Amino acid sequence: MKADSLPKRIRLKILFPAMAWLPEKIAYALANLIGWYDWRTKxxxxxxxxxxxxxxxxxxxxxxxxxxxxxYQMMARDTLDCFRMPNFTPGNTNRLIRVNNAEALAAAKAAGNGVIMVISHFGRFFMLGPGLKFSGLEFGMLTTDVDERNPHYDTIGRWYINTKLHNTQLFSRGTWITIGDDHRRIYRALREGEIMLIALDGMESNSSSRILFPFLGGILSLPEGIVRIAATTGAKLVYAATVDHGYGVEINIYGLPDDPRQAMGAAVGILERDIIARPWHWWQWTGLGVLWQTETKQE
Incomplete structure (x- = not known):
């Protein structure tokens, strides 16, 4: 165990689950305090x-x-969200989660070829689960592997990400696919009209086919997978960003161009704008070199 942090097992199996039963304002205030502690010690x-x-x-x-x-405070609130989710209802989240422009997603779904909801590791994005469910929208998702195929998690980390994704799945009747599964399942789900959540800024892809975008004064390199899947299936693309609003979140949904490559460019532009406004919301700073480089290095 690292001396500069709360023991991981106690934090994830005792502390945060206990906090989840506290009144909302007290629970999130304590999460902010834990985030401050992490900031001081890590x-x-x-x-x-x-x-x-x-x-x-x-x-x-x-x-x-x-x-x-x-x-660090945002990440602690995200951890608390995980353990509060099983008790979420439309009634007790009506002030905690606000969904804006859900009609853009409904319109994309009505086209009949499935929808890829492009998301990013930005803000407390797991709150998309209850937010979409309570807006009357079912969804599936493509996620990281959560078993022994993923070497990046220790035992307690694997338990936590499993818990987090299972708690998100409580709000969905859609297909849950991991990156190690047969990718034909993604195409099948879209052809059956599902809404599939796929992150554009994941760092686990080993794809050699990349698309480059101007981003934050440098170059963002992303796998081509979303564009390829959309082009093959005819699925519409929308983008969703989750931003903090007090202790709660706002989920902003954006329609995107019909052309998949242009749609990805538009999604990247929204992410860039949001990061400039709230840099602390982006999860990927610790692995920035995998996704981003300066224009000088690109040359």
Whole structure:
């Protein structure tokens, strides 16, 4: 166990599950306190995050230290969300989760070829599950492997991500596919008209086929998979971003162009705009080099 953090097993199996039973404001205030503690104690990880933030040309001399603190507090609230989800209802989340422009998703679904809801590792995006469900929209999802095929998780980490995804799946009757599964299942689900959530900024793809986009003063390199799947199936693309609103979240849904490559470009543009507004919401700072590089390196 690392001396600079709460023991992982106690945190995930005792502390946060107990906090989930507390009144909402008290629970999230405690989560913010845990996030502050993590910010103070996880020095090595924090340094890597702040170094990544400093590397972004468009940020200049803005307050990187404040952003890193807010990052840890947001991540602690996300952990609390996981354990509160099984008790979510339309009644007790009507002020916690707000969905904007759900009609864009409904219109895309009405086209009849399935929908790829493009998401990113931004904000408390797992709240999409209850948000979509309580808006009357069923969905499926493509996620990381959550078993022994994924070497990045230790035993407690694997238990946690399994719990998190199973709790998200409580709000969906759609197909749950992992990246290690037969990818034909994705095409089948879309052809059956499902809404499939797929993250554009995952870091586990081994695809050699990449698409490059201008991003944050450098170049973002993404797998071509979403574009290829949409082109093959005729699925419509929409983008969803989850941003903090007090202790709760707002889920903003955006229609995208019909052309899959143009749609991805538009989604990347929305993500870039959101990161500039709320840099602490993006999860991928610790692995920035996998996805992003300066234009100088690209040359």
């Amino acid at each position: 020095q090595s990880e924090r340094s890597a995050i702040e170094k990544a933030l400093h590397s972004i040309p468009v940020f200049g001399d803005r307050d990187i230290t404040l952003w890193s603190r807010r990052y």
